[in-house]
Amino acid sequence: IDVTFDKALPQSLRAATLNLGSNRALTLSSASISGATLTWSGGAQDFPRLTLNAALSLSLVLPSTSPPAAPTGLTVTPGDTSMSVSWTAPTDTVTGYDVHYTSAAAGAVGNNVAASGSNPAAAWVAVTRSGTTASQTISSLSNGTAYRVRVRAVNTIGNSAWVFGTGTPQGPPTVSLSAFPNPVREGSPVTVTARLSRALSNAVTIPVSVTPGTAESGDHGSLTSITVAAGATTGTGTISTTEDADEEDETFTVALGTLPSSLTAGSRSSVQVTISEGPTVSLSVSPTRVTEGESVTVTATLTEALSEDLTVYFDQSRGTSEPVDDYELFSSLTIPAGRTIGRSGFATKHDVDPDDETFTVSVSHTSYVWQDGEGGPRTDVSVGSPSSVEVTIVDDDTTEVTLEAEHASVAEGESNYITLRFSEPVPLNRGILNGDPKVTVWVRVTDTGTGALLARVPVVVKGNMTEPGFHAANDVDEDGDDESVTVTLE
Numbered sequence: 001i002d003v004t005f006d007k008a009l010p011q012s013l014r015a016a017t018l019n020l021g022s023n024r025a026l027t028l029s030s031a032s033i034s035g036a037t038l039t040w041s042g043g044a045q046d047f048p049r050l051t052l053n054a055a056l057s058l059s060l061v062l063p064s065t066s067p068p069a070a071p072t073g074l075t076v077t078p079g080d081t082s083m084s085v086s087w088t089a090p091t092d093t094v095t096g097y098d099v100h101y102t103s104a105a106a107g108a109v110g111n112n113v114a115a116s117g118s119n120p121a122a123a124w125v126a127v128t129r130s131g132t133t134a135s136q137t138i139s140s141l142s143n144g145t146a147y148r149v150r151v152r153a154v155n156t157i158g159n160s161a162w163v164f165g166t167g168t169p170q171g172p173p174t175v176s177l178s179a180f181p182n183p184v185r186e187g188s189p190v191t192v193t194a195r196l197s198r199a200l201s202n203a204v205t206i207p208v209s210v211t212p213g214t215a216e217s218g219d220h221g222s223l224t225s226i227t228v229a230a231g232a233t234t235g236t237g238t239i240s241t242t243e244d245a246d247e248e249d250e251t252f253t254v255a256l257g258t259l260p261s262s263l264t265a266g267s268r269s270s271v272q273v274t275i276s277e278g279p280t281v282s283l284s285v286s287p288t289r290v291t292e293g294e295s296v297t298v299t300a301t302l303t304e305a306l307s308e309d310l311t312v313y314f315d316q317s318r319g320t321s322e323p324v325d326d327y328e329l330f331s332s333l334t335i336p337a338g339r340t341i342g343r344s345g346f347a348t349k350h351d352v353d354p355d356d357e358t359f360t361v362s363v364s365h366t367s368y369v370w371q372d373g374e375g376g377p378r379t380d381v382s383v384g385s386p387s388s389v390e391v392t393i394v395d396d397d398t399t400e401v402t403l404e405a406e407h408a409s410v411a412e413g414e415s416n417y418i419t420l421r422f423s424e425p426v427p428l429n430r431g432i433l434n435g436d437p438k439v440t441v442w443v444r445v446t447d448t449g450t451g452a453l454l455a456r457v458p459v460v461v462k463g464n465m466t467e468p469g470f471h472a473a474n475d476v477d478e479d480g481d482d483e484s485v486t487v488t489l490e
Contacts, residue, residue, distance in 0.1 A: 001026070003038045003058060019057045067158030068092035071134065076149050076167035081142070083167045086135040087151055096154045099127040099136045103147050111150065111164065120147065141169045173197040175206055176266030177254060183276035183303055187243040190273055192254050194226040196233045200262060203230045207257030210239065215250035218242055219275060223254065241275050250275040279304045280384030281312055281335075283363050289392045290348055292326070296391055297345040298361060302335055303384070310335045310378060312342065313364040319390065321357035322490065325349060325442075326393055330361070348393045351441075356395050362388030403443070403487055412474060418443070418487055419469040420459060441489065445472060448484040456490075 003018065016028040016038060026040045033039075069090035077084040085099060100115045102124045115124040120141075127136055141147060146168045153160040174197045184190040194206045206226045212219070221240035228235035239254070255270035284299045300312040313332045321327065328346040335342035351357075366378040406417040420441065445455040457470050472487070 001040045005036045005038075008036045009033045009038060015059075017059045019059075065157065066092075068094050068153040068155050068160045070160040070163050071097070071151055071153055072163070074149075074151055074163045074165045076165040078167045078169045080171050081169050082137055082139045083141060083147065083149065083169055084135070084137050085149055085151065085165065087163065089132070089134045090153050090160065092153070093155050094132050094153045095156060096130065096132060097134070097136075098152050098154060098159070099129060099138070099149070100124040100151075101127070101138050101141075101147050101149045103142075103145050106148070111162065124150070143169045143171045145169065170198070172262055172264045173200065174266035175256065175259065175263050176268040177208070177256060177271045178268065179254060179271045179273050181304060182271070183249070183274035184241055185279075185304065186241055186275050186277055189238050189240050192223060192226065192237045192239060192271070194228060194235050194237075195266075196228055196263070197266065199231050199233050200228070201230055204228050204260060204262060206235070206259065206263070208237070209255050209257050211253045211255065213251035213253055213272065214248070215252045215275060216244075219244060219250050220252050220273075225257075239273070247277055249277055276303060278380040278382060279306065280382045281310070281363065281366060282384040283314075283361065283386055283389055285361055285389040285391055288389060289394055291396050292348050292357075292393045293350045293396070295345050295347045297343055298330065298333060300333055300335055300342045300363070302340040302381075305338050305340050306335075306381075308337050310342075310381065311367045313366065315362050315364045317360040317362065319358035319360055320355070321359045321393060322351075323359075326351060326357050327359060350396075354395055354400075357393045358390055359393070360388055360390045401489065403489065405487070409482075410474065412477065415471040415473040417469055418472050419467050420461070420489075422466050441468075443470070444488050444490055446486050446488070448486045454485060 001018070016031060018026040018040065020026065030042075031038055031040045069092055071087040071090060073086075073088040075086050077086075083101075098115075101120055102109050103120045104122060109123055113124060115126040117123050118125055127138060129136060136151075138147075138149070146166060149165045149167065150162040151165075152162045176195050178193045178195065179190050180193070181188075182190065192208070194208070196204075204227070206228065208223055208226060210220070210222050219242055221238075223237045223239050226235045226237040251272055251274050253270055253272045256265050259265060280303050282301050284301070286297050286299070290296050298314065302310065311332055311334050314330060316323065316327070316330060323329065327348045330344070330346040333342045333344035363383045366381045366383075400422070402421050404419045404421055406419070410416045420443075439461050441459045441461050443457045443459055444453060445457065446453050455472070457472070459468050459470055461468055472485075474483075474485075477483075
């Protein structure tokens with residue numbers, strides 16, 4: 001069957017269909033083109049017997065006479081050292097696609113610069129490909145580096161406009177473990193959280209193992225996996241704990257198992273959980289060497305937060321210092337409900353002696369206060385370590401004080417005047433006064449031979465004084481011996 005046209009047919013004719021009534025249709029695949037004639041050849045068996053006035057029709061699809069339209073819907077999906085690129089093909093005739101990529105900034109390599117070489121940091125690099133598949137995987141990329149991608153459609157007439165996308169390849173996300181609360185109160189559950197460094201498009205199941213430390217069989221439950229949902233970064237699992245008869249804390253460890261290839265272990269691939277018999281409170285003091293006149297801060301720390309306020313009581317042991325004279329009295333502080341730390345403080349004081357002094361702060365006991373104001377001793381809160389801290393008061397006096405007796409010896413029954421002589425007028429804003437209008441200095445009078453305390457004398461020191469003093473009397477006795485006494489500053 002020959003079909004002749006008034007013009008020559010293109011060899012790139014895309015399609016031709018000859019409909020021979022209702023019996024058969026002949027397609028371009030079984031035809032040949034010669035000039036203006038389209039011929040279907042064959043034997044009698046290839047052509048049906050046509051009825052009179054049978055309806056014949058011919059349809060042709062001619063080749064495109066213009067470049068194709070640009071692809072649409074360009075999507076760039078980053079992978080591990082790769083990117084998957086896909087797009088929607090135009091409806092025009094397409095013989096292929098150009099896919100290029102570069103990591104250079106647009107200011108260095110423009111959008112329409114021709115591809116050259118194989119270094120994406122310096123130029124557009126062309127992906128070697130063939131066919132008309134509307135997708136491409138770009139490999140051998142650097143994780144963490146941002147890339148630009150451009151795609152255009154191609155046919156025998158020309159090229160479409162470029163369409164652009166961006167992507168940053170990334171290695172598998174990391175997964176890390178944490179546990180809360182930790183320590184966990186005996187008999188309460190602990191929640192284990194698996195956290196991804198970035199979300200995945202599909203849900204992932206993370207295998208974990210639970211290994212006893214000091215805990216025994218039955219002290220805690222088990223957990224084999226944690227699931228993180230698609231698009232999420234965290235998933236959780238719960239491990240129960242059991243109350244037992246012993247009074248020791250126990251431990252167990254939750255660790256990542258063999259991870260799927262889509263994940264890698266993070267910086268915390270395991271977490272040790274402590275099963276606590278109850279909260280403990282410990283003490284710290286800062287600074288432990290404090291210049292006299294300055295303050296110290298006392299901090300009480302709980303191993304776990306409580307649902308009510310906790311009052312922590314303290315003792316102060318004098319050491320080489322004098323309570324009240326060398327430091328303020330301090331008895332308690334409160335750790336608020338829901339918190340684990342409470343802080344308070346007190347000041348040290350100036351004195352006249354040139355020595356450093358020490359004292360110790362220690363935890364005495366604890367009590368709780370409910371919101372209704374009622375409370376009582378807290379028997380389930382134990383005192384941890386450290387429970388006491390020694391503090392040194394560093395002397396900062398620059399004014400020297402000496403003791404002088406008016407007479408080297410006096411007769412029995414007479415008095416002797418003892419002078420406290422300061423090397424400079426007593427300053428009002430530092431040293432022993434530190435802003436106070438006056439301060440009491442204690443002087444000890446002891447028997448030189450036995451060391452027995454004969455008297456403890458208060459001497460009032462006021463600002464700008466240089467020679468305060470007191471009269472020291474002595475009694476008449478019946479023995480005929482001389483006696484001597486020693487006068488010292490406390």
